[in-house]
Amino acid sequence: MTVRRVLAVGAHPDDIEILCGGTMARYRREGVEVTLATATDGNRGGMGVAPEELGAVRRKEAAASAEEIGAHYVSAGLPDGGVNPTDEAMRQVMVDVVREARPDVVFTHHPDDYHADHAATSKLVLDATFSASVPLHVSDEPATTGIPPVLFMDTLAGIGFLPEEYVDISDIFPVKRSMLSRHASQIRWMREHDGIELLDFMEVMGRFRGIQCGVAHAEGFTSRHAWLRQTPRRLLPG
Numbered sequence: 180m181t182v183r184r185v186l187a188v189g190a191h192p193d194d195i196e197i198l199c200g201g202t203m204a205r206y207r208r209e210g211v212e213v214t215l216a217t218a219t220d221g222n223r224g225g226m227g228v229a230p231e232e233l234g235a236v237r238r239k240e241a242a243a244s245a246e247e248i249g250a251h252y253v254s255a256g257l258p259d260g261g262v263n264p265t266d267e268a269m270r271q272v273m274v275d276v277v278r279e280a281r282p283d284v285v286f287t288h289h290p291d292d293y294h295a296d297h298a299a300t301s302k303l304v305l306d307a308t309f310s311a312s313v314p315l316h317v318s319d320e321p322a323t324t325g326i327p328p329v330l331f332m333d334t335l336a337g338i339g340f341l342p343e344e345y346v347d348i349s350d351i352f353p354v355k356r357s358m359l360s361r362h363a364s365q366i367r368w369m370r371e372h373d374g375i376e377l378l379d380f381m382e383v384m385g386r387f388r389g390i391q392c393g394v395a396h397a398e399g400f401t402s403r404h405a406w407l408r409q410t411p412r413r414l415l416p417g
């Protein structure tokens with residue numbers, strides 16, 4: 180199977196850039212169509228600003244990041260802090276995100292990542308990629324063909340995560356950095372709220388995964404191991 184279309188779903192704007200931005204940039208360089216989706220628009224990730232206003236700013240930042248690599252950006256519009264994989268309406272929204280993107284491979288959070296929205300998005304995406312292929316699960320979009328493999332992105336700070344596969348992002352690292360730089364509101368928020376320099380944090384994660392596989396910078400992934408999700412070939416770039 181040739182990878183022609185890829186979908187990455189993060190819980191909040193900036194998650195994808197931190198955890199798999201370099202891999203998405205490499206796919207684009209190889210001519211693969213890439214959709215970057217966020218389950219929420221992250222409208223609670225700030226202070227002193229109305230949630231609607233913050234949501235609009237963050238959607239713009241995410242769209243600008245996607246534009247850096249010529250990817251599509253979609254916000255599923257689910258509530259920040261309230262992603263719920265058992266909510267039928269939320270699953271329906273995610274089914275449509277999957278059906279519109281028609282991906283050959285899907286990226287999302289690891290089920291054990293630190294934030295409730297990350298774990299919930301992981302489960303929601305897994306379930307939605309299955310439902311999207313079921314024709315009698317009716318929506319505005321036609322059913323997809325087959326159930327796509329799902330790759331889990333690293334956890335934040337890599338805690339409890341041992342990659343099964345790596346992508347060398349050394350030469351494309353400046354693009355990843357530039358994508359994350361677009362999230363100015365979050366860089367400010369993390370600095371003021373958590374005392375974290377987000378760009379440095381992301382660079383250290385990339386160098387650490389790089390050390391593990393013998394390159395300057397890398398991103399690591401694991402797979403969802405389940406029947407109908409397996410494939411005999413590498414789906415990642417390189």
Ligand SMILES: [Zn+2]
Pocket residue numbers: 190191194294297
């Ligand atoms: Zn997040």
